[in-house]
Amino acid sequence: IRHYVMAQTNSYRQSSNGVADESPNMLVYRKMEDVIAHMQDETNGIPVRTVKSFLSKIPSVFSGKIHFFIVTVKRLEALHLGTLMAAHGYFFPISDHVLTLKDDGTFYRFQTPYFWPSNCWEPENTDYAVYLCKRTMQNKARLELADYEAESLARLQRAFARKWEFIFMQAEAQAKVDKKRDKIERKILDSQERAFWDVHRPVPGCVNTTEADIKKSSRMKQPHKTRKSVYGLQNDIQSHSPAHTPAPEVKEPTEEEIRDQIQHWQAQLDRHRLKMSKVAESLLSYTGQYVEYDPFFTSPEPSNPWISDDITVWELETSKEPGQQRVKRWGFGINEVLKDPVGREQFLKFLESEFSSENLRFWLAVQEVKKRPIREVPTRVQEIWQEFLAPGAPSAINVDSKSYDKTTQNVKDPGRYAFEDAQEHIYKLMKSDSYSRFLRSTFYQELLQAKKKVNNWLRRPDV
């Protein structure tokens, strides 16, 4: 067993703007071709040989036990990647139309680079018709058309009824040439040609790996590279597929654009940045704090509905009685209590009992305004102004003078963000004042201890 570490992706192909212009498909093809190159390496590659079989010889094959050559520790993953490479047409099983890689003794052959997908093949149905027609002219049991191929041929005959004579002639001519070729060479070529069509006209039910994501295919940068004609036939169809629009010319940026860019860089430079060590600690601590709430780490009580089919945990959450774990979470930060509707409710209840709820009510009202249709905004803004900020407001809140002045101006031409500054100020107040009081209050502490349950220790999901 020899393990190989795949060589670093050939940098010469990817640097120097190469990456900038490679379509996503090309990127993947290049990587697969790197693996192929590795597999075909003169000294360290897979041995390709001629196998004697019954009365004949099978030329140029390698056995399916090749997964060691595909870099990865896990066999399953290697077989999967190998199957994908076969499905894309880089090598193929010699006795099957279905392109997979199996780890048994079956034989595979490399595809000739001429047929590689990186050549942007989009073979026409006329070529496929010629190919199928040619196949019927060859009197070999192994070359008999499969059912789906026979069906395709029948369909194509109907579709190309008017030029069938031409297609037939092409097929005949090719068959004639083929007969004169060396037997071994023919075997190899036939199989490679067949494998090509297995990629572009796959067995029904198999994945068609040539299908593209329409978002990407409409951006094809080099439409003239598309190969449509497999056999050098004259096509009366336009050479560019209508789905391919030429890539827009890369425009030189205008002066204004560069000035904007400069402004942008300047603003970025002025930004305050944190050291990586601090950031890392923060990420670690957040994750550590929430891991007990993460169902992938800590099984929910009593169980994960998707695993047990029991929805008790969802029913408990909709009840007005918050569980201890949930209440504990409100203590992690003001955002936790604000984003949980039950938390908001309890927080409000507490503040009302202290006759100091105007800040939270203001904050909630402003959040609400931003959720309304734009049509309702001016009215709502006025209502909020009257209730919380206008002289003599019934629920007067205290905002710094700067924000107050700005808000006064905003309210004259009310938009969704009229209260943004005031809201920010109130948020900071709540965070440092009301929220801390809430956490220290008996109100909250009682909620926290209300259900005297044993704590959930961190444990693996119970499957």
Place this chain on the structure above:
Amino acid sequence: TCEYNYVLSCISCEPRVLSLQNILSLILFLLPASALTTGIYMIFSTKPEMATQEVQPNETLTNLKAESDTLKTKLEDERAKLHDVELHQVAEKVDGLGQFIMKTRRTLKGHGNKVLCMDWCKDKRRIVSSSQDGKVIVWDAFTTNKEHAVTMPCTWVMACAYAPSGCAVACGGLDNKCSVYPLSLDKNENLAAKKKSVAMHTNYLSACSFTNSDMQILTSSGDGTCALWDVESGQLLQSFHGHAADVLCLDLAPSETGNTFVSGGCDKKANVWDMRSGQCIQSFETHESDINSVRYYPSGDAFASGSDDATCRLYDLRADREVAIYSKESIIFGASSVDFSLSGRLLFGGYNDYTINVWDVLKGTRVSILFGHENRVSTLRLSPDGTAFCSGSWDHTLRIWA
């Protein structure tokens, strides 16, 4: 016939040893003369130098460009100065993760073509999904029952979203629009009749998301922009310009106070936007190909991206830089969609090689690889309470994993 002969002789070269001579003669023959140069360059490099008819840029433009480049370099230096340690180094003190048992718990069958997008309802069990055949389906994923189905007038419905109230869904794609359908309790009611067109772009709709209300929708498009819309009136509230190519994805920041979102595009950039002003407040460009998916870390201080360069990356907003790359030599197909587990410790990535890779966000290692889908995974999202995640695939199905 002589053409065919020639083609044969080219193909039948010993496949293992295709000499440079052979490649050259093959290309010389097959390409029209005008593309000759291109053909040869194809072997040696990837991009032929297109001779552009350029007018000599004037002094000011050159100076400005130089100034811009200098600032950019300076920014990169400033960012690098604060890079005193790697995330995975700091994470060494955290326990490693053991084996996870994640299985498909539900399979949703019913789409007749590639599933392109899905979203969860806030009730933690319903989902909406959209497909290449124009169908949008609302499911109770728990029972696997289909509850509503709409047929869009276009194919390739690339985006769909559930409204926060659970009473409507939004979707769009090749029609360049985002439409909202109220969900009726009456299953027999024709949903299509109540359809409301909200967003209008000049190219395909790649993603859409309700903000924290049924009344606003945020969209991204192949026209290179993002936009915020008022649902009731269809009015454009704010547009976001800055991407140099198609915008493929977006995600709203999970903050109660912030008004920001992140978008990713074919220009390889991930941009963070201020919803109020329309300004791009931060930008990251380290991926080597299209960014297909972006998702915030649950605290809102960072976000992950998945790209056609076969990597996922983590960017921290406070450090203002990329802080982790999730990749493996054996993963060569692009990542189409990413999401975090509730604590942010796990990153789930759906890939174009039909698999889902699960990453340890802090240590940077892969924890698990999930097989099951029979074609590309195109969409992936964690459920609202984190108890499961859903993946949608080109194999026409959706799977719930837990």
